[in-house]
Amino acid sequence: MAEFMHVRASVASVEQRTAAIEAAFDARGLKTEGALEQLEHAADEVWVPRNGARVVARAWTDAAYKRRLLANGRDAVLELGLTMPKHHRHLVVLEDTPAVHNVICCTLCSCTAFTIIGLPPDWYKDLEYRSRIVRQSRTVLREMGLDLPPEVEIRVWDTTADTRYMVLPLRPAHTEGWSEAQLADIVTKESMIGVARL
Amino acid sequence: MDGMHDLGGRQGFGAVRYALNAQVFHAPWEKRVNALYSLAVRLGLFNMDEYRHAIERMEPRHYLSASYYERSLTSLATLCVEKGIVSADELERRAGGAFPLASPSAPGRGNVAGRERFVPGDRVRVRDDHVPGHARMPGYIRGKRGVVVGVSPAYPFPDAHAHGVSADDEPTYDVRFEAAELWPSDADPARVHVGVFESYLVRDDVA
Numbered sequence: 001m002a003e004f005m006h007v008r009a010s011v012a013s014v015e016q017r018t019a020a021i022e023a024a025f026d027a028r029g030l031k032t033e034g035a036l037e038q039l040e041h042a043a044d045e046v047w048v049p050r051n052g053a054r055v056v057a058r059a060w061t062d063a064a065y066k067r068r069l070l071a072n073g074r075d076a077v078l079e080l081g082l083t084m085p086k087h088h089r090h091l092v093v094l095e096d097t098p099a100v101h102n103v104i105c106c107t108l109c110s111c112t113a114f115t116i117i118g119l120p121p122d123w124y125k126d127l128e129y130r131s132r133i134v135r136q137s138r139t140v141l142r143e144m145g146l147d148l149p150p151e152v153e154i155r156v157w158d159t160t161a162d163t164r165y166m167v168l169p170l171r172p173a174h175t176e177g178w179s180e181a182q183l184a185d186i187v188t189k190e191s192m193i194g195v196a197r198l
Numbered sequence: 199m200d201g202m203h204d205l206g207g208r209q210g211f212g213a214v215r216y217a218l219n220a221q222v223f224h225a226p227w228e229k230r231v232n233a234l235y236s237l238a239v240r241l242g243l244f245n246m247d248e249y250r251h252a253i254e255r256m257e258p259r260h261y262l263s264a265s266y267y268e269r270s271l272t273s274l275a276t277l278c279v280e281k282g283i284v285s286a287d288e289l290e291r292r293a294g295g296a297f298p299l300a301s302p303s304a305p306g307r308g309n310v311a312g313r314e315r316f317v318p319g320d321r322v323r324v325r326d327d328h329v330p331g332h333a334r335m336p337g338y339i340r341g342k343r344g345v346v347v348g349v350s351p352a353y354p355f356p357d358a359h360a361h362g363v364s365a366d367d368e369p370t371y372d373v374r375f376e377a378a379e380l381w382p383s384d385a386d387p388a389r390v391h392v393g394v395f396e397s398y399l400v401r402d403d404v405a
Contacts, residue, residue: 012295014268018227020292021234021275024284030241039233043222087246090350092372107206107336109250110266119232121220125266128214131205134338135377138386144216154388158206160334161370161393162246163350190218 049118051082052166053187057180059093060171069093073166077116084115090163091116094155094194101152102167103141103194105133106159113164117192124193134158144195167194199304199330200337202258207338207381228267235274244277247360251332252276255300276300304330306361309368310397316371320346321402324373324394332360335398338380339373343402347391348372355395368396 012020025031055077059066069076073091074084084091091113094102106112110125123129132140137154141147148154157165169191175183190196223229238244244252252273253261261269276299278284289297307329316322324339334356350370358365370393377385 010296012290012293012297014231014265014271015225015227016293016295017271017275017289017297018231018234020289020297021271021278021284022230023292024278024288025234025237028283030243030283031237035237035240036230036233039236040229043229043232087353089353092348107338108203108334109253119222121217121222122224122266123214123216123220126215127205127262128211131208131211132214134390135207135209135381135385137377137388137390140214143213154386155374155391156388157372157391158336159393160336161350161395162353163370163372163393188218195216196218 043119047115047119049187049189049192050184051077051080051115052113052117052189052192053184054080054180055082055093055116055166056168056187056192057183059168060175060183061180066095066168069168070095073164082116084113084164087162088113088115088164092157092163092165093168094157094165095168096170096194096197098170099151099153100155101141101148101194101197102155102157102165103133103137104157104159104165104167105130107131107134108158108160111159111162111164112193113166116164117166118189120193121189141195146196166192169194169198172198199254199333200328201254202256202261203254204337206336207385223267228265231267231271231274235270238274238278243281243283245354245359247332247354247356248277249273250356251303251360252280252300254332255303257298257301260298272298272300303332303361306331306363307357308363308365309355309358313368313396313399314401315369315396316346316349316399316401318346318348322346322371322373322394322399323402325398325400327398329357331357333357333398334393334395336392339375339392339394342375342379344373344375344379344392346371347374350393353395355397357395357397370395371399373399
C-alpha cells in the first residue's frame with residue numbers, strides 16, 4: 001500500500017496521460033486525420049438511445065417486426081439502419097410482460113449494446129450497481145425508484161460474453177393510437193436497461 | 199482470474215448513485231480516451247479480450263479508485279507498452295509524471311477438452327475451474343447449477359483470445375440460475391441469466 005500510494009503521489013493527471021498516448025499515436029502515424037474527431041462525434045451523436053427508442057417504437061406498432069426482433073435482434077435493428085460492432089455477434093431483446101421484468105448489467109466490466117441503447121451512464125459502470133443488481137435486484141430497483149409488485153418476476157441478465165441485451169419495455173396504456181415517432185419520444189435509456197418502466 | 203473486477207454479489211457497497219439521463223462524459227479527456235481506445239481497436243492493435251484483461255490486471259487499489267475512463271486509459275496504455283508500440287518511459291516522459299500500468303499477465307489456456315454442446319432446456323453446472331489468466335466466468339456462478347435458455351453464435355474463447363493462445367471459437371449459453379442457488383438464504387428472489395462459454399460448463403446429471 002505504502003509503495004502504491006507513493007507512486008500515486010507523483011502520477012501524471014489523467015489529462016496528461018491521455019495527451020501522452022495521443023502524442024505517441026501521432027508520432028507513429030497511427031492518428032489519422034480526423035479519426036478521433038469522428039469517433040468523438042459518434043459517441044455524442046451516433047451511439048444514442050434514440051436508436052433503441054426507434055426499435056422499441058417499431059416493435060410496439062408492428063407485430064411482425066417484433067417477432068423478427070425477438071428472433072434475431074442484430075438483423076432486425078439493421079432493418080432500421082442500425083449497426084453493431086463486429087464483435088457483438090448477437091443481440092438478444094428481452095420482452096417485458098405484466099408478469100416479467102428484465103434488467104441488464106455487466107458485473108465484470110461495463111458491456112452494453114452501446115450503438116443501440118447509447119453509451120452506458122456512470123451508475124451502470126460503478127461498483128455499486130455491478131456488485132448488487134444480481135444479488136439484490138428487487139431492493140436495488142426499489143432504491144432506484146422502481147418498486148415492482150411482489151408478483152412480478154425479475155430476470156437479471158449479466159453481459160459476461162459478447163452477446164448484447166436490450167430490454168423491450170412494456171408499452172404504457174395511455175399511448176393508444178400514438179404514432180411511432182411519438183412513441184419513440186418516450187422511450188428512455190433507463191427503460192432499455194430495465195431500471196425504469198415507462 | 200479472481201480479480202477485483204469480479205464484483206457480482208460482493209457485499210458492502212451502498213446505494214447506486216443514480217440520476218436520470220446521467221451524463222456519459224464529464225470532461226473532454228474522457229471522450230478522448232474513449233476515441234483513442236476505439237481507434238486502437240479499429241487499427242487492430244489489440245482485441246476486446248486483451249483490453250478487458252488489461253483492466254482486470256490493474257493493481258486492485260488502483261482499479262477501485264479509478265473512474266471508468268481511467269481504467270480504459272490504463273488498459274490502453276498497458277497494451278501499447280506490452281505490444282511494443284511505445285515504451286513506458288516514453289509515456290511517462292510525454293505525460294510529465296508517473297503513468298501507472300496494469301500488472302503483467304499470467305498464461306492463458308485453450309478450450310477445455312471434452313466440452314459438450316448444449317441446447318435450451320439442458321441442465322448444466324459451471325465447472326469448478328480457477329485460472330490465473332483472463333476468463334469471463336464471474337465467480338458467483340462457479341460450481342452452480344442452472345438451465346440453458348439460449349445459445350449464441352460462436353465467439354473467440356476469452357481465456358485464449360486475451361493471451362494470444364490459439365483456440366476454437368465457442369458458443370456461449372444463456373444460463374438461467376435461481377438467485378437462491380447462487381446465494382442461498384441471502385439474495386432477493388430473481389432469475390439471474392449469465393452468458394457462459396461452453397468450456398465453463400458440464401452437463402448436470404442430477405435429475
